[in-house]
Structures are given as C-alpha cells and as structure tokens.
Amino acid sequence: MSEKLTRKLTTILAADAAGFSQAMGTDEVRTFAELNAAKDIFRKLITHHGGRIANTAGDGFIADFPSAVEATQCAIEAQRELGTRDGSLKFRIGVHLGDVIVDGDDLIGEGVNLAARLQSMAEPGGVLISQQVYDQVHSKLTIGFEYLGEKRPRNLSTDVPVYRIAMSKPGFSFRRKSEPAAPHRGIRLHDDEISVAPSELPPPQSILFAALVAGALVLINLVTGGSIWAHWPILGVATIAGLRWAPQFIPPRISAILPAQTVVIIAALALINIFSWGGYPWSLWPIGALVIVGLGRKILSQPE
Structure with missing residues (x-):
C-alpha cells in the first residue's frame, strides 16, 4: 500500500x-x-x-x-x-x-x-x-x-x-x-x-499648475493675435506629463500589448500630424514602426 x-x-x-x-x-x-x-x-x-x-x-x-x-x-x-x-x-x-x-x-x-x-x-x-x-x-x-x-x-x-x-x-x-x-x-x-x-497619481497642484499654464498660453495667443501657436507648447507639456504618468492611466489591456509610454508617443505623433496637416498622413509611418516594434518585443518576451 x-x-x-x-x-x-x-x-x-x-x-x-x-x-x-x-x-x-x-x-x-x-x-x-x-x-x-x-x-x-x-x-x-x-x-x-x-x-x-x-x-x-x-x-x-x-x-x-x-x-x-x-x-x-x-x-x-x-x-x-x-x-x-x-x-x-x-x-x-x-x-x-x-x-x-x-x-x-x-x-x-x-x-x-x-x-x-x-x-x-x-x-x-x-x-x-x-x-x-x-x-x-x-x-x-x-x-x-x-x-x-x-x-x-x-x-x-x-x-x-x-x-x-x-x-x-x-x-x-x-x-x-x-x-x-x-x-x-x-x-x-x-x-x-x-x-x-x-x-502614484499626479499631485493636484501639478494638474492645477498645468491647467493654468495652458490657459495662459491660450489667452496670450488670443490677445496677441496672428496665427495659432499655443497648441504646440501645450502639446509638449502634455506629452512630458503623459510619459511620466501614463502607466497609471492607460488601460491595462492596452499596456499589456504596447508600453504606456509608447501609446503616449503615438498619440503625440498623431496630434503633430493633425496640427501641421498638409494633406498627407505622414505619422502613419512612425506610428506603424512603433506598433511593430512593440508587438515584436512582446512576442519575443514570451517564454519558450
């Protein structure tokens, strides 16, 4: 037995x-x-x-x-x-x-x-x-x-x-x-x-400060007249903030496929293309490359 x-x-x-x-x-x-x-x-x-x-x-x-x-x-x-x-x-x-x-x-x-x-x-x-x-x-x-x-x-x-x-x-x-x-x-x-x-989340004072800066830039742009330019520094600040805090806001199902910072860069490239639109969606090329690299790294990281 x-x-x-x-x-x-x-x-x-x-x-x-x-x-x-x-x-x-x-x-x-x-x-x-x-x-x-x-x-x-x-x-x-x-x-x-x-x-x-x-x-x-x-x-x-x-x-x-x-x-x-x-x-x-x-x-x-x-x-x-x-x-x-x-x-x-x-x-x-x-x-x-x-x-x-x-x-x-x-x-x-x-x-x-x-x-x-x-x-x-x-x-x-x-x-x-x-x-x-x-x-x-x-x-x-x-x-x-x-x-x-x-x-x-x-x-x-x-x-x-x-x-x-x-x-x-x-x-x-x-x-x-x-x-x-x-x-x-x-x-x-x-x-x-x-x-x-x-x-792990952005401090409230940081969010308030960023909002005030963005509002001030828009106001200065409106007061000074001429071409619209405020969106460029606002996009820059938003991109930096996104790279810092993206892991806390990007849905996990997305970050499981692509790193959160990569998602932020893709969004920034798309917005740059839109803001400087000249009739050609050039951002598709770098975005496609980032997606391919991200998916490739995910596949290669899988245990054998």
Whole structure:
C-alpha cells in the first residue's frame, strides 16, 4: 500500500538572486557577504509575516505563508529594504497560492513550480504574482498592479495570468481591508477595481499648475493675435506629463500589448500630424514602426 501524501493549500514565495554566478565570478567574497545579508533580511521579514523558509538551494529559497496578503507584503518589504542597501545583488520574487505536497520541512509540487517560474520571469528587484494571489490581495493592499497578460512559464503546458506589483513609486503603503480607504483612483482590470496609491497619481497642484499654464498660453495667443501657436507648447507639456504618468492611466489591456509610454508617443505623433496637416498622413509611418516594434518585443518576451 502506497504511503499517503500530505498536501496543503498555501502561499508560496520563491526568491532567487539575479546574476549570482556572474557576480561570484567578479567578486566572490563581496557577493557572498551580500547574499548572507540579504538572507538575513528575508528571514526577518518572513518570520515577521508569519511564514517560514521551506526549501533552500544556493542563492535561492522557497518560503510558505498561511496568508497571501502577508506573503505579498513580505515580498515587497524585502525588495524595498534590499533596494536601500549598497551592493549590486538583486533578487527576483514570485508569489503563488496553490496546492503543494509536504515532504518533511520541504514543499514540492506544481504550486512550488509555478512560484519558481514567476520568480524567473520577474525583473531583478521586482515581484510577480499569480492570478490566485491577485484575487486575494487586490482589495486589501493599496498598491498598484500591472496586468502583464497571459504568459506561458517554461515547462508548463498552459498560459497563466501574471501581474507585476508596481512598488517603485514613492509613498508606497499598505491598507488592510478593515482600515478606512484613502482617496484613490480606481483602474479597471478584469472587471475588478484595484487600488493605486495616491502618490502614484499626479499631485493636484501639478494638474492645477498645468491647467493654468495652458490657459495662459491660450489667452496670450488670443490677445496677441496672428496665427495659432499655443497648441504646440501645450502639446509638449502634455506629452512630458503623459510619459511620466501614463502607466497609471492607460488601460491595462492596452499596456499589456504596447508600453504606456509608447501609446503616449503615438498619440503625440498623431496630434503633430493633425496640427501641421498638409494633406498627407505622414505619422502613419512612425506610428506603424512603433506598433511593430512593440508587438515584436512582446512576442519575443514570451517564454519558450
């Protein structure tokens, strides 16, 4: 009679040092010291958030948490603290909620594999989460989530929805569901509303200042007479502002296809063509090139 497997549903955090082998080849002593310092940070935060380290292997490890919220908080706090330290060693983190097999102190199974695949797809210093984690945390944490679309992690047979946590903006904060919500702008994503920290949006005074400048330019143009020119500096200011804040306003379904900044540039080119209309839609050429490059990068970035 075969031995019965012990399973449990848990949130898995997979972390791994990016470029560790190369860093060891460059400066072994310093890299090893940075790795140990980073592990101390992870151990402290994992314990603080009620988790435990399950599997370790060289420069990476697997931790599990009874709460998806705590695991996500731990991941972001770790990246933020690591980002304030000197050193070149950066970590990738993936978080997934799934069923795992318990083998002593270790965890194995598809749940662990998916967390590890998300980790390998993350940018150094970044955090990727699965749909299962997003469903649990998006209404409980005041952070930004960027939907990256459905990806096929290596060695998996199906595509999985992947979300990147926007954690690099100043003013990052957590909000538990029981706490009063701060004023925020909602972004529609998969028919859910996600919270974006107020500091990720343009400050009200900046919007007011831009509106006053635009109004002043229009007024000066009207008073001085002659040809209409105010739209050019207004377009320039709007383009700069769009490049700065576009990720918070471009719908995720569009930004999953083309980067938000590319969408802003396309809009600016179209408006320049319209404002300087000479009977020929020349902007179609650079816009077409940007779309082709954007789609090409998206296709090439898909895991094999």
